Amino acid sequence: MKRTLSLLMLVASLSAAAENSAPAGTISTSLNAWASAQKANQATAVQQFTLANGMQLIVQPDRRAPTAVHMLWLRVGAMEEVDGTTGVAHALEHMMFKGSQQLAPGEFSRRVAALGGQENAFTNRDYTGYYQQIPSSRLRDVMALEADRFAHNQWPDAEFTKEIEVIKEERRMRTEDNPRGMLLEQLSAAIFMANPYGRPVVGWMNDLDAMTADDVRNFHRDWYVPANAAIVIAGDVDVAQVKTWAEATYGQIPARPSAVGKPREEPQQIGLRRIEVKQPAEQAFVAMAYRVPSIRNVENLTAQDKDALALLVLSAVLDGYDGARLERALVQGKDRVADSASSSASVMGRGPALFILSGVPAKGKTPAQLEKALQAQIARIAKEGVNAAELQRVKTQWLASQIYERDSVMGQAQGLGNYWVLGMPVNADDLLVKALMDISAADVQRVAGQYFGADQLTVGTLVPQPRPAGQAARPASPVDANTLQH
Template identity: 30%
Template sequence: MKKLLLTILCLASALPAAAQEVAYEEYDLDNGLHVILHQDNTAPVVVTSVMYHVGGKDRTEGRTGFAHLFEHLLFEGTENIEKGKWFEIVSSRGGQNNANTSQDRTYYYEVFPSNNLELGLWMESERMLHPIINQEGLDTQIEVVKEERRLRYDNSPYGQILPVLGKNLFEKHPYKDPNIGYMEDLDAASLEDVIAYNEKYYVPNNAVLVVAGDIDMAETRRLVDKYFSEIPRGDQIVRDYPVEDPITSEVRSTAYDKNIQIPASIVAYRTPGFKQRDAYVLDMISSYLSDGKSSKLYKKLVDDQKQALQVGAFNIGQEDYGMYIVFSLPVGETPLDTLVTEIEEEIAAVRTDLITERDYQKLQNKFENRYVNSNSSIQGIAGSLATNYMLYGDTELINKEIEIYRSITREEIREVAQKYLKPNQRVVIDYLPEPPSEN
């Protein structure tokens, strides 16, 4: 009996978790605002969120960091929300809210008890229609962003890695500059610059509104129309970013960080944008190489050969181009070039050999679980719906994206590694402690 029970438990644990299909409705208002509604009445919670198709890459030379600045600036207040009261209003109604910005989009959201649905919609409509943007608020938020840059980038160990990657992987595309911007650009930002930026990007035809949770669909449609339908459409946004020349020979670079004592090795490749099928395959390759202690790079460099304190492969997805990086920290006096050589040996194996059937099944199980977990909460569902519509152009990915991963073959994994992860297409960065000054 015990053996039978153990067998049943083992079989059950091997089965992929079943994801319930996410039902939703979507439509457009006359002003171009795309609306997505998802009803789930299992808990008295509602998410109101707006994603704007504006991120760090949307800037002119000398004016970097505006999208991130606006992540802060649009909490300053509106014609009907007093300065500094946004968070107080939300928390006093039992809610929480936040925002985040990437190189490609900005996302604002509130999570409320569902009897505050109308409040959440009103606040987001106020942010879109009636923001107060004045010199006082601009000066305040520029200082907030500059301090954030000091804490997270300038004075944080390994905080310069993403800016260094951008600078080395891109020469023309705005991804070459950090999402948070440069200090001198923030200092140079004028009130006129900022007002023009708001009028261009924070408009209904450049946004998606997602309402998810304990809602009545008809009533929610009525409220959406009440608060958003009269917001004026903005001008059509034209994006024409420069195309990068291919990397055809290895690039070597050195960067210094005053905040570290242990150097790091970074091997990086420029890869396709996240909408491309190859980007999904690269996700699987990164998981195969470094996800968990049994992964190829971790087991080899950390456990067996004890050459690295840490090692990780990451496919950093972006809309126009991705960044595939392998980051490692050496043990003791292990040369960084040794880590690069050992890492290349494992990547070369992916380029030349099929991964084993057992490893392939492990990957499939991991991605099944990730897929289920990403949509296990109302907040997760709201974020997925917004992202899939705005950045991927396909809301239904929330239900079918797992099929893409399921359809990836071992042969395809090898082909994609051969296509993008070759030594002549890589950037190798020695990320070092800052040398002592010569005094």
């Protein structure tokens, strides 16, 4: 699922936030706009409650239009799977649409549509989510529907038998028929030996072949408990009324213990890793993944948290806007080495963090030349630092994106849910923006010199192979293998 979160999307892939003609502007102007937006939102501040069964309720009033977004977030995803059952979290997301004690297969979606709403779901390494966007007058109805299927998901084996074939086809389309998808899947497996981040969210095909209906039911029984869940609602709502409705629907679900997963900490990497993936493709592709620190605490920043923030800024300097460093140095000009080049700092998640440099070699250039050119850009910043204009530009864009996000009730709900999954407070956006504004050019230069050694690097190279006769070329579009949509 493609999320619309501004700051969290920047965290996942800073290039996604680039504006075609975003001026550098001034931080002071944007800070004033940010302060004005915060002041305007004080009258409709987000509130968080804990229901008697341990489920969380987070409500963000927004009275500008008679609509509401209702989301159910589970702090349960592919991370909770064990060997032999990869893909079961995503399979359960599919089966949640196949019935309950009260509803027949497919009836949930038909009822949401009859209420004038739209709905979907998504699975990630870190979480699973379900949402409906409806007229705010029908909020109580979808809360009752969602609470019912959360507590009483029920379907015949025949529904699973059909749906698992749909999921296998999804895997084929997203991964097995997508050369870059295959590369990224293999790269993750090479990076993580113990941590479940090394497994595909959709699951390995042999695990899907062996999966049973009871595997899915058991995963629901073990993990879909109130203590692992949060209801997030944003839109034209009254907080007290929503709380009453939540207690009457979700609050009636009995509390029960959750399964407890093993830590499965990733051992320290002690040397360069390198893989090649051979697939029918027109162009080579290179992805270089460095292990870096994660952001864990936004209220009392540790040195590791500050380094992770500085890495975000570093990625934005490299690839945060049109004409940023990677594009200027590697893609533009007569001596260009790449057809495309990108940078991402995935430093917010329940598992380990990565900084990834990637690109497509230009005609006549080799993957090794592109790899060297990408590393040279990091080395240059480590030696020379970044200039004030670059730093100002990326910070200004962050501030602007946060202001724009507050125009979207879906964006507000998604942001609140993501931060809850990470154990962060409801004002994490504000805290992160403030912390990012404090990152200096010296901080960026320091992390560029600290976290890009070969011992923390895993390189994946897509080696193009001839296509079988008669096989049509597939588009080499970027894939988001870490979040799957129903």
